[in-house]
Amino acid sequence: MTFAKVSLIVLLAAAVFAQSSGTREVESIYPDAHAFYIDLHEHPELSGHETQTALKLAEHLRQAGYEVTEHVGGTGVVAIMKNGTGPVIMLRTELDALPVEEKTGLTYASKVHMNDDAGHDVPVMHACGHDIHMASLLGAAEIMARSKNTWHGTLVLIGQPAEETISGAEHMLKDGLFTRFPKPDVAVALHVGNDQAAGVVAIVPGTYDTNADSLRITIYGKGAHGSMPHKSVDPIVIAARTILALQTIVSREVKPGEMAVVTVGYIRAGTKNNIIPDQAEMALTVRTFKQDVRKQILAAIERIAKAESAAGGAPREPLIEHYERTDSVYNNPTLAEHLRAPLEAALGKNNVVSAEPITASEDFSYFVAQGVPGFYFSLGGADAQKLSESKTSGVPLPSNHSPLFAPVVDPALHGGIAAEVAILRNLLNSSPDELHKLTSEQPSH
Numbered sequence: 001m002t003f004a005k006v007s008l009i010v011l012l013a014a015a016v017f018a019q020s021s022g023t024r025e026v027e028s029i030y031p032d033a034h035a036f037y038i039d040l041h042e043h044p045e046l047s048g049h050e051t052q053t054a055l056k057l058a059e060h061l062r063q064a065g066y067e068v069t070e071h072v073g074g075t076g077v078v079a080i081m082k083n084g085t086g087p088v089i090m091l092r093t094e095l096d097a098l099p100v101e102e103k104t105g106l107t108y109a110s111k112v113h114m115n116d117d118a119g120h121d122v123p124v125m126h127a128c129g130h131d132i133h134m135a136s137l138l139g140a141a142e143i144m145a146r147s148k149n150t151w152h153g154t155l156v157l158i159g160q161p162a163e164e165t166i167s168g169a170e171h172m173l174k175d176g177l178f179t180r181f182p183k184p185d186v187a188v189a190l191h192v193g194n195d196q197a198a199g200v201v202a203i204v205p206g207t208y209d210t211n212a213d214s215l216r217i218t219i220y221g222k223g224a225h226g227s228m229p230h231k232s233v234d235p236i237v238i239a240a241r242t243i244l245a246l247q248t249i250v251s252r253e254v255k256p257g258e259m260a261v262v263t264v265g266y267i268r269a270g271t272k273n274n275i276i277p278d279q280a281e282m283a284l285t286v287r288t289f290k291q292d293v294r295k296q297i298l299a300a301i302e303r304i305a306k307a308e309s310a311a312g313g314a315p316r317e318p319l320i321e322h323y324e325r326t327d328s329v330y331n332n333p334t335l336a337e338h339l340r341a342p343l344e345a346a347l348g349k350n351n352v353v354s355a356e357p358i359t360a361s362e363d364f365s366y367f368v369a370q371g372v373p374g375f376y377f378s379l380g381g382a383d384a385q386k387l388s389e390s391k392t393s394g395v396p397l398p399s400n401h402s403p404l405f406a407p408v409v410d411p412a413l414h415g416g417i418a419a420e421v422a423i424l425r426n427l428l429n430s431s432p433d434e435l436h437k438l439t440s441e442q443p444s445h
């Protein structure tokens with residue numbers, strides 16, 4: 001047998017050992033993480049109102065031996081474990097759920113209702129899978145706390161509120177996340193979804209998701225009796241024209257092949273059939289990968305909205321409010337490729353794949369914008385059989401935010417925990433020089 005063959009066998013044996021010892025490690029804390037998941041799924045809370053969720057996470061992390069601070073940027077939780085000199089690595093989970101009525105039929109389906117910020121009673125569901133993220137973080141936290149001889153440095157775990165309203169990351173930063181607490185050398189997070197089979201993780205080097213911009217446009221007209229259109233300036237007709245003209249931005253102005261979405265998500269106007277209202281309101285979401293395409297689209301929206309109002313004889317220019325925005329999440333490509341090997345060792349080679357950027361958005365980019373390199377990866381939640389059937393039939397599985405979104409907890413949660421532990425250990429055991437080399441590339445967009 002050649003030296004190369006012997007080395008290969010040793011390597012394979014080491015990988016198998018790492019995987020099976022990793023599996024045992026996850027099994028030892030799995031009941032805790034699973035029970036936490038079920039509890040969270042049954043008791044979801046809306047963005048900015050995650051008081052019980054935050055309290056539970058804080059208590060579990062305190063019990064695991066972390067130094068925990070609550071109410072950071074609202075309901076945010078920061079848990080720290082110092083273990084000698086070494087890098088500072090942050091792992092983040094979101095805390096919030098969505099105003100969605102759960103229709104999964106699961107025995108632990110949510111039946112929760114809450115008042116939203118406008119005071120309306122709404123059903124609430126963990127329809128984005130943030131409960132899987134919290135349970136994965138708790139599992140990883142417990143394993144890291146029990147195996148302090150396998151790493152050194154400072155582990156910072158955060159429970160971030162209000163991701164769905166793109167405000168929680170910013171609020172935690174404004175409340176001193178990177179000044180009151182150690183500033184991380186790398187920030188890590190995952191998101192569960194139905195694009196991969198449960199337990200598989202996907203790496204996206206470079207741009208992971210889209211820039212997102214939320215705009216509200218109020219069109220002003222002149223109200224009148226429905227039978228007397230000549231005495232009105234009808235804002236509904238101007239809004240209708242505006243919406244159709246907005247469709248030409250992506251189809252006629254943006255270079256074919258560039259990622260660009262302009263969606264009008266709602267339009268509100270009027271109260272009664274025989275009244276022409278005096279204003280109409282609509283709101284848009286804009287998604288892009290590139291900053292120059294983003295600028296081009298935002299300028300086109302303003303130009304079209306103003307011009308359609310002028311064309312319709314509106315008494316004044318429309319009000320355009322840019323009320324939410326977030327940059328795309330950027331995965332430093334060298335770092336992302338570097339983490340492939342530890343992930344493969346922990347999960348098995350077949351369970352680590354590469355994926356394309358997604359069209360959704362995330363406020364994790366606020367951490368990256370503070371100069372903290374990020375590694376944001378995808379965790380599969382789909383039933384493997386259903387996923388392959390859906391690929392054959394072309395009928396997609398329920399996506400995140402669907403009332404039917406139901407990740408297959410086992411093995412998704414196993415995968416989430418094992419992946420996070422593998423990444424944290426690898427990064428915490430890196431020297432400052434190594435980390436610098438892995439993270440020195442700048443975003444190219």
Ligand SMILES: [Zn+2]
Nearest residue numbers: 128164400401
């Ligand atoms: Zn979501």
Ligand SMILES: [Zn+2]
Nearest residue numbers: 128129130191
């Ligand atoms: Zn989400």
